Amino acid sequence: MSTSSAASAIALMPHQQQMHDFLVNHPFAGAWLDIGAGKCLTTLAVLQTVRPMGHILVVAPVAIARSTWIDEIEKWGFPIRTKSLIVDENDRKLSKTKRLERFREIATDPPTMYFINQELLTQPSQEAKLLTPVPGAVPAPTISPEATAVLGLLQAQGPLGRDGLVDKYRALVAGYGKNAGPAKAKVRAWIQELVKSALVAWEAYACRSCAGKGCVQCRFGLIDQLPVQKINGQDTIIWPFQTVIIDESQGFKSHDSRRFLALASVRPAVTRLIELTGTPSPNGLQDLWSQVYLLDQGQTLGQNITAYRNRWFTPKMVPGTTTPAKWIPTANAEAEIHQAISHLVMSAQNTSLQLPALSIRDVNVTLPPDLLRAYKDFKRDLVLDIVQTYIGDDGTLTQSVESIIAENQAVLTSKLMQFASGTLYTADADDPATKGRYQVIHDKKIEVAEYLVRNNGGEPVLIAYHFRSDKEQLLRRLGKADIDVQAFDGSRDMVRRWNDKQIPVMLLHPAAAGHGLNLQHGGSTMIWYTLPFSLEHYLQTNGRLFRTGQTKPVTIYRLIAKGTQDERMPSVLAGKQQVQDDLIKAVSGDFNAERALLAALEEEIREDLNDLWASERV
Template structure:
């Protein structure tokens, strides 16, 4: 296929070429993969400023998306890809293969750093979903940090740079500039821009921003961060968000309130116990969806109100495919029991076949977990206009990425995102929390969007 880039894609490609360390905060659906590949191809073959290129991505994206994008576009078809996936022996073989671009899943970054050691020879690194390195204590962050001085160019891609708070930014920006803008340590970053909030003894588990911290952070990173929002550049069909209120019956309400108050539901075979606040929150979300795990991992049925609502939604879709996001395994099992035609997205080549079948309208009801289907999947070519969140989640990043599987470039129809929210339950708290986090995310995206406006009029 002939590549006809949008103006913003040309701009993004040029910024990658001009900036040795850059964060492209491209909202989902803006074609960040092809923009990046175009820049990498130029750096490899025109400017000779890249020699050995590594792409770090979520597993399914590493296995499918990058190679598929290269095959899709005429101007990239000459690029050779080696996938550093599978067993250790398969990964070692892939490392030795002659290729232009090597792709590895983020879970194997630690292995790769250990395997190469001081012989690290990737001078250009692309981190697809930079926000997956937001934890400064994670092994993958520490591993990449060790070899960062040996990397000449680094490109970070994400649509959700601060999914929970601006605390998440430090590790991501550090991997780009090695501490030049936000400080060499997370402690120094916190001291400059935050004050301790809630704590447990000496452990602070929530930090509050100092006055004007946002403006100072945005200003500090503005020269290496480019933000673009789909609504600014694409004439996407509208996305309509609706909350579907689910009323629980008296028995379900009673059981919910009992667990919420007493932290215990007694059953003859095995009890349901909430030992901590986190466990209680999780179990209350489960109950809001209709079932809960007991102490023996058995499933206790609570109600079928959400299943009934989902049935109404599928009927209202008038034969068009429906996409459903679930968070709990018992929700998946109960949906499959009620709707035998439902399909899940399998792994590997089977999963690629599922994507093809979905985009060809051969799957009437697709069930996805946001963790496994959130990044890089193109599912917008079907006739689906209805996305349903059966279970509610706390992660803004997973929520935004999941919704963008359908509402993205190439979509020709309006999309309705329905959230099944049980009235008077933890569902309401989870949805409200996402709204609050989205406000902060929007502030970040707007702040670093600077300098993009001027090219619109050129």
């Protein structure tokens, strides 16, 4: 928790000032600023202007909620009391117990700005793990008498958690006149003895209070834990945050996600809501309904997703079924939707934003002919035979042929991405012991990545990876080559060390760290090891370096394995970006044009009044 006391003088850029004025005058509004254009700073300036009452809640991807806002508040000295609901004062992840304690403190805290990641707004009902006697199991003579007594208590009481069983056993023994009973550590040791002897086992049970429907006993998100009161006969969540800021609002683009439904349920209690994003419609226009609903509760785009789809989309069915595979915008949908939301969202064109040059270079990676044939055969037949090498029980080197099967098109797409990048997951879905297992197919991409790192003039390099196997192979290969490479862990300390140029190569996963982080001071070179299908992930990750404050030309390399799925990814991303660019342009605030229009209208009004006055005089 921290409290800043004196805000530094802030001179907003023209596009930021336009956005500031729009947000000040619209209590429920979306701000679509380009990545790195200062959404956080602009919003803090808005808060300084409107000075909202009560608590403020910032909901964001974990990296942003964990560091970006705190860093900006400290940098500019905003007089805001802050508290994280994710990490402690030393940037260590809060335990569930400590997090729930902070949730409870909200009711008595003075006005505070809280930070929480999207996933912790609400959580599914958690099953309880309880110790359960194994039916028919009989204690062996080697089992201690005390462990046998604990087993007897458990058989009499029924399934219990470990702490509950410890407390009940100690209370039982104390009831026999033996003071407070045995130490808790001793009882836990006896319980462990029973577990190892297969006399008791851990079993999952639905919540006893709600049978899994969801309650404060089994759901541990922020909204789940808030108090509920009867208001007009309805159970109503007591919502303590009058002001809500959603950073990267595209995280709420799914109309049936838990996070959207939870926030929609408390939306009537919010008096100011600000949505921020640089990528409002990454997967197309269908991403907008839920984001806009949180602003106006359905007044603009319809009360539900069905009304939205029926008005502006037509379904494209899965062949042979009545199930929509995707929703296609009608001919007039784009223009009509842009017009419909123009009073709720604004995108200031960053004509005054000075950024260095950006160079995006596709680097071809050539696979050997035999590998390329295997890739094409796999794509055609959905089956790939690979040779597994392992050490047998007798210590000898053994080889076997294993078939990798893509069960459907989605699985095939993922497998082809893996193949192009150099590894292929080989886990057996029916064998948990094989989880995460993969086979190295080739090292051609990693060779090119190493070459680019070595020829970057000693400057730091970000490498964006997709699969865990990519990360592990990069760490192994570059480390073996005496290159200091580290995988980003989400901490503020690692952000600081990167920006101080203390990390020569940092591996970054777009989903975990592609949003909001200010990494522009640490380097200006990025390598896309595997391009994503998500436009959001692509643009946001590029924006870690290509953003305000970057002083050097930015170079982004995209590794493209020739003859593979990699080759179509640039055009896929370009098509998605065109849809989004059109959307942002459509809601851009052209203040000069607006002022000219207002002046013309005022002149017309004056003329009408003059005509009216003249006719009355006559």
